[in-house]
Amino acid sequence: MTAIFRIESRNLLRGSLLLTGLFVLLSTFFLAVFPGFADEAELVEDAFPAFLMGLLGFEELHTIEGFVAGYLFPIIWILFAGIYVASVSAGMIAADIRTRRMDLILSTPVSRESIVIQKIAALWVPLVAVSSGLFVVIYAGAIAIGESLDPVALAMAHLLGIPYLLVCGGIGIVLSTALDRVERAQITAVGLVFVLWLVEGMGELDPEFERVGIVAPSRYYDPSAILVSQEYALLDAGTLVVAFLVLVGTAILVFVRRDLS
Amino acid sequence: MCAQTTASDAEPIDEQSAMRLDSLTKRYGDVTANDEISFAVNPGEIFGYLGPNGAGKTTTIRLLLGLLKPTAGTATVLGTDIRDRRALTETKADVGYLPDTLGFEERLTGHQILDHFARMRGDGRREELLDLFHPPLDKPVETYSHGNKRMLGIVQAFMHDPALVIMDEPTAGLDPLKQDRLYQFLEEECAAGTTIFFSSHILSEVQRVCDRVGIIRSGQLVALEQIDTLLDRGGKDVRVHLAEPVDDAQFVTEDMIDVEIVDTAVQFTYTGEYNTLISHLGTFDIEDIEIGNPQLDDIFKHYYGDDAAL
Numbered sequence: 001m002t003a004i005f006r007i008e009s010r011n012l013l014r015g016s017l018l019l020t021g022l023f024v025l026l027s028t029f030f031l032a033v034f035p036g037f038a039d040e041a042e043l044v045e046d047a048f049p050a051f052l053m054g055l056l057g058f059e060e061l062h063t064i065e066g067f068v069a070g071y072l073f074p075i076i077w078i079l080f081a082g083i084y085v086a087s088v089s090a091g092m093i094a095a096d097i098r099t100r101r102m103d104l105i106l107s108t109p110v111s112r113e114s115i116v117i118q119k120i121a122a123l124w125v126p127l128v129a130v131s132s133g134l135f136v137v138i139y140a141g142a143i144a145i146g147e148s149l150d151p152v153a154l155a156m157a158h159l160l161g162i163p164y165l166l167v168c169g170g171i172g173i174v175l176s177t178a179l180d181r182v183e184r185a186q187i188t189a190v191g192l193v194f195v196l197w198l199v200e201g202m203g204e205l206d207p208e209f210e211r212v213g214i215v216a217p218s219r220y221y222d223p224s225a226i227l228v229s230q231e232y233a234l235l236d237a238g239t240l241v242v243a244f245l246v247l248v249g250t251a252i253l254v255f256v257r258r259d260l261s
Numbered sequence: 262m263c264a265q266t267t268a269s270d271a272e273p274i275d276e277q278s279a280m281r282l283d284s285l286t287k288r289y290g291d292v293t294a295n296d297e298i299s300f301a302v303n304p305g306e307i308f309g310y311l312g313p314n315g316a317g318k319t320t321t322i323r324l325l326l327g328l329l330k331p332t333a334g335t336a337t338v339l340g341t342d343i344r345d346r347r348a349l350t351e352t353k354a355d356v357g358y359l360p361d362t363l364g365f366e367e368r369l370t371g372h373q374i375l376d377h378f379a380r381m382r383g384d385g386r387r388e389e390l391l392d393l394f395h396p397p398l399d400k401p402v403e404t405y406s407h408g409n410k411r412m413l414g415i416v417q418a419f420m421h422d423p424a425l426v427i428m429d430e431p432t433a434g435l436d437p438l439k440q441d442r443l444y445q446f447l448e449e450e451c452a453a454g455t456t457i458f459f460s461s462h463i464l465s466e467v468q469r470v471c472d473r474v475g476i477i478r479s480g481q482l483v484a485l486e487q488i489d490t491l492l493d494r495g496g497k498d499v500r501v502h503l504a505e506p507v508d509d510a511q512f513v514t515e516d517m518i519d520v521e522i523v524d525t526a527v528q529f530t531y532t533g534e535y536n537t538l539i540s541h542l543g544t545f546d547i548e549d550i551e552i553g554n555p556q557l558d559d560i561f562k563h564y565y566g567d568d569a570a571l
Binding site: 099110111256 | 289323326327328329330346347350351352353354356357358360362363364365366368369377378380381382417427
């Protein structure tokens with residue numbers, strides 16, 4: 001049974017391509033200012049309050065690795081892509097119930113478990129589109145401005161970022177099954193991903209937040225460590241995958257038990 | 262009406278029922294949407310489920326399809342208990358559903374929608390159905406009229422050749438010609454052994470196609486009748502305009518009830534023989550006449566007491 005997976009993938013295609021285009025433009029802009037920025041990087045590092053440095057994960061800003069990991073990934077991947085994935089996932093079930101599409105879907109021999117799994121599996125579309133788009137533009141862009149990036153480390157930065165986005169999707173799908181209104185599910189999902197990101201960043205500064213930050217998915221994805229130090233935290237990525245599976249399991253439990261009202 | 266069905270008021274035994282509702286109840290807080298509804302639908306019959314908007318018809322259907330969980334009671338659909346989620350999912354391969362609100366992926370074309378449902382449960386009869394009902398398949402569903410959407414809904418509900426089709430207000434948005442085509446199609450399907458559950462708030466269409474009817478009002482099943490019995494009890498609404506004012510005693514017969522006479526206009530519900538009525542009216546100078554089916558409301562008032570008014 002892949003009918004729902006196909007439709008959902010198709011639904012996500014246009015948005016994913018648009019988003020990738022936007023990210024490519026944004027990355028190009030970032031990379032274009034890097035040569036001028038590198039000279040001033042130390043000033044920036046001194047000028048930024050420690051809190052913001054931690055929030056964005058700044059390390060070695062004057063190198064292309066540090067710049068990409070400190071500016072591009074936190075903003076584009078962790079924040080924007082995270083918000084996008086959380087938002088579309090939060091719409092997946094709630095919108096179908098709201099528009100009565102779910103009535104027709106559930107009149108066919110497909111289980112509720114299968115519906116949740118097929119829908120969340122369709123996230124492959126934005127994940128593949130954004131990762132491949134960003135990989136190409138960052139790698140080629142670095143060369144274009146006379147720098148070079150280790151392609152393996154760059155690929156790992158994308159690859160290990162995928163479990164992070166999956167967790168954002170997991171948060172979205174749980175809310176999508178639990179809340180009746182699409183807008184409420186989406187705003188809550190986006191807000192939650194944003195707040196978790198904020199809490200984790202503040203944890204760098206304040207030990208109080210550090211303890212809370214343990215639940216933030218961005219705690220388990222550190223593009224600076226990957227790109228600057230080539231440290232691939234596979235265990236952290238594994239933790240995120242487990243968290244994602246738990247969230248999908250929760251979404252299934254909620255959806256199986258609820259009325260379509 | 263389906264010629265094949267034998268008219269029997271006897272409750273069929275469980276295994277033979279296409280659907281059997283057993284004290285099916287759904288409450289939302291203080292509101293009881295379905296209150297201990299019990300009836301059975303025989304295989305190969307067209308069963309009308311009649312009631313005004315908001316009576317709880319759609320709630321029953323959504324309970325039967327497992328979209329809602331019953332608060333109490335249960336039902337079987339093609340022999341499967343609706344509380345057995347996994348078994349019900351499998352049974353749905355043999356069920357067709359035409360909802361009142363058609364939730365299609367609006368950006369897809371009719372072709373793509375049908376392909377989508379074909380992947381989920383087959384489409385052996387797609388072409389045959391598209392000869393009868395032809396929505397503009399190459400256009401996106403968002404451009405469809407209500408009638409075209411309904412036709413697409415009919416095709417998806419029947420194209421996998423189900424044993425049972427549940428239809429919720431199936432003629433909404435269809436023009437009279439298409440409605441007739443649907444009625445005729447349903448009769449043929451029924452003759453071929455398909456069971457149809459036909460939910461509607463329009464008495465005349467239930468009368469036209471159904472063998473038996475269950476009437477629901479405020480969440481309660483108030484009548485379960487052969488359609489002929491119901492109509493015999495319902496009579497006809499008659500409005501007559503006479504050329505000159507009429508004498509009550511002369512005009513009114515004992516088969517007329519709820520008679521209202523205002524000057525030359527007379528309105529009543531007629532429950533007797535039609536020939537007698539026509540002969541009787543022939544003795545008056547009539548300028549205009551209208552004979553129609555009574556409103557559900559009136560049937561309730563006359564035959565279930567004022568208390569049963571909708």
